[in-house]
Amino acid sequence: IVLTQSPLSLSVTPGQPASISCQSSQSLLHSDGKTYLSWYVQRPGQSPQLLIQEVSNRFSGVAHRFSGSGSGTDFTLKISRVEAEDVGVYYCMQNLELPLTFGGGTKVEIK
């Protein structure tokens, strides 16, 4: 499964919203009714961190300004009000089937 993210990069003014798209080459809806798309952020010099799993479930401790939406093949990660600490590269990942694959990443910078 190929995941295509857009845009490649994003420059955002603090306090403004940001949106990242992830498009899958096939539906990520499993027969169990769940959709296996997750989001990660890799801050500079750090390991990736899980933000959201199963499209819209925020992981424990993740700020409420992060939200995920979508279905089937089209998904979006939104940051309601970008903060300086949100700088990094954001990746989507499909965990519907083997091999697990990641999108190419979207770099978020602060203006």
Added chain:
Amino acid sequence: QVQLQQSGPGLVRPSETLSLTCAVSGLPISSDYYWGWIRQPPGKGLEWLGTVHHGGSAYYNPSLRSRVTISVDTSKSQLSLLVTSVTAADTAVYYCARPSGSNWYDAFDVWGQGTMVSVSS
């Protein structure tokens, strides 16, 4: 909380075997979780290598299956990665990681610190 501490050489010669370990603390490695490896070539995205369970179940990326072996040593509470016949294309930061639930395909919620491995003579 669960912590993953990676170790291993930062330089491997072409055609040799890359070997990394990941020490698990805060949770028995023999618990009902899977454990995996993911890598990231310099300046590039993430590539899943494989995920295994101490009980023997293993899932690998088909593109690397013939060269990658992941194993769990419960006596040492550590996870290991072997990549044979390495080339420059295997140069990457390697991460160990744990799926968040009891399924091999669950999202990864705990990550090691990463180990940069360069393949060069």
